[in-house]
Amino acid sequence: MKYQSVKGMEDILPQDSRIWQELERIARIELESNGYREIRTPILEETSVFTRSIGETTDIVSKEMYTFEDRKGRSLTLRPEGTAPIVRAYVEHSLNQLDPQLRLYYIGPMFRAERPQKGRSRQFYQIGAEIIGSREPQMDAEIVLRLKNLLEYFGLGGFSIKLNSLGCKEDKAKFKERLSLYLKDKKTGLCDDCKVRAEKNVLRALDCKNETCIQILRDAPNIIDSLCADCKDHFDKVKELMGVFNIGFVEAKNLVRGLDYYTGTVFEINHSDLGSQDAIGAGGRYDTLVKEFGGPDVGAVGFAIGMERVIIALGEKKEQLNKSKLVCIIPLGNNAKIAGMKLAADLRRKLNGLPTERSYALNIITRLNLDDASLNSQMRSANKNNAELVIILGEDELKNNSVSIKDMKKKDEQLLVKMDRVVDEIGKRLGLPC
Numbered sequence: 084m085k086y087q088s089v090k091g092m093e094d095i096l097p098q099d100s101r102i103w104q105e106l107e108r109i110a111r112i113e114l115e116s117n118g119y120r121e122i123r124t125p126i127l128e129e130t131s132v133f134t135r136s137i138g139e140t141t142d143i144v145s146k147e148m149y150t151f152e153d154r155k156g157r158s159l160t161l162r163p164e165g166t167a168p169i170v171r172a173y174v175e176h177s178l179n180q181l182d183p184q185l186r187l188y189y190i191g192p193m194f195r196a197e198r199p200q201k202g203r204s205r206q207f208y209q210i211g212a213e214i215i216g217s218r219e220p221q222m223d224a225e226i227v228l229r230l231k232n233l234l235e236y237f238g239l240g241g242f243s244i245k246l247n248s249l250g251c252k253e254d255k256a257k258f259k260e261r262l263s264l265y266l267k268d269k270k271t272g273l274c275d276d277c278k279v280r281a282e283k284n285v286l287r288a289l290d291c292k293n294e295t296c297i298q299i300l301r302d303a304p305n306i307i308d309s310l311c312a313d314c315k316d317h318f319d320k321v322k323e324l325m326g327v328f329n330i331g332f333v334e335a336k337n338l339v340r341g342l343d344y345y346t347g348t349v350f351e352i353n354h355s356d357l358g359s360q361d362a363i364g365a366g367g368r369y370d371t372l373v374k375e376f377g378g379p380d381v382g383a384v385g386f387a388i389g390m391e392r393v394i395i396a397l398g399e400k401k402e403q404l405n406k407s408k409l410v411c412i413i414p415l416g417n418n419a420k421i422a423g424m425k426l427a428a429d430l431r432r433k434l435n436g437l438p439t440e441r442s443y444a445l446n447i448i449t450r451l452n453l454d455d456a457s458l459n460s461q462m463r464s465a466n467k468n469n470a471e472l473v474i475i476l477g478e479d480e481l482k483n484n485s486v487s488i489k490d491m492k493k494k495d496e497q498l499l500v501k502m503d504r505v506v507d508e509i510g511k512r513l514g515l516p517c
């Protein structure tokens with residue numbers, strides 16, 4: 084019997100896992116250094132956490148959730164996204180007391196039973212951030228800036244930012260009425276999905292990709308024209324701040340997003356190398372959700388990036404994140420093995436900055452060979468594994484309390500180094516700051 088992973092859910096194999104670790108590492112440094120703190124919520128939530136926030140009529144809730152009853156008959160759902168669980172946790176643990184403007188981030192798997200295709204899986208990973216506790220337009224701009232910076236630090240270019248505003252709850256309700264009225268006598272021309280949307284979730288008809296729907300909606304009322312004075316003012320300020328932060332964007336009047344909790348600013352980042360699933364990240368404001376979940380009446384804004392899509396968009400560049408540097412120690416004889424174990428422990432701790440020392444290079448691997456293979460065969464193996472440096476611990480070296488270091492990228496170069504200088508010498512040769 085041969086098993087395969089569940090359809091739409093993929094293994095991340097050891098030959099690729101470093102790319103994922105590197106994206107996560109960059110995200111943690113960028114977000115932590117900007118005052119965001121990590122939150123880890125369970126993968127399962129009570130189903131109503133999602134139905135109440137994302138909305139009963141959205142695609143996610145109506146078609147894509149993994150929902151089941153547990154042994155006690157409670158309805159549970161594998162989280163399809165991170166925002167609703169975070170708001171649940173924020174209210175449950177009164178996190179407003181931690182900081183009135185709380186910055187949070189999360190990294191982890193989400194689950195949606197969509198039809199799998201390039202850039203769309205049933206288990207996928209998001210890196211997300213939320214600022215809870217403020218309605219200030221500065222926070223909208225801060226969140227988009229963080230998202231843009233992250234993509235750039237990942238090494239990604241060629242993405243574009245779409246921006247729109249849905250207005251407050253009242254604006255949204257009024258606009259839905261206007262749009263329904265506009266579509267009233269045009270429904271027969273719409274695609275099957277939009278016929279249903281026109282009844283249940285009319286806003287989504289606006290971003291339908293079907294050509295006839297696009298034609299029909301070309302003259303539809305504009306959501307921006309339906310904003311109240313406060314929401315218009317807020318959106319104008321957000322756009323102004325985007326200029327201040329030097330964030331290029333296009334206004335996209337049909338951008339409505341697939342989750343009901345949004346109010347006000349919404350945005351999406353697209354990348355042309357992704358094909359039909361071209362959103363690499365997205366987000367927006369959700370100013371009523373915290374209160375609806377029984378918390379204080381505070382505004383919030385956030386984003387999530389799809390990690391699989393970032394990796395697809397990186398293309399060949401992703402290999403730069405996948406690199407590590409290998410140092411091999413070759414001890415010759417039993418005494419050398421013991422000295423080698425000590426040296427390996429020292430190198431691993433110091434070169435990788437653990438627990439306290441110098442650089443922050445997590446990508447240096449020190450391998451100590453403890454079998455009795457000959458120097459030649461160990462050198463061949465180091466070469467095959469693309470080692471940068473080899474440390475040879477032979478009898479003569481040990482007598483002199485030294486090692487021989489061979490730089491594998493520079494032919495014929497081998498030098499004798501005193502034991503207490505080895506870590507510094509290796510660090511220097513690997514380009515670490517000493």
Ligand code: HAM
Binds near residue numbers: 204364367385391
């Ligand atoms: P979302 O637009 O549903 O927003 O998802 C965010 C990103 O997750 C998408 O832009 C995409 O890159 C990725 N993604 C979504 N579905 C899939 C899939 N099936 N396969 C691969 N990648 C996928 C949210 O989830 C909101 N919680 C974002 C947010 C945070 N809004 C406010 N705060």
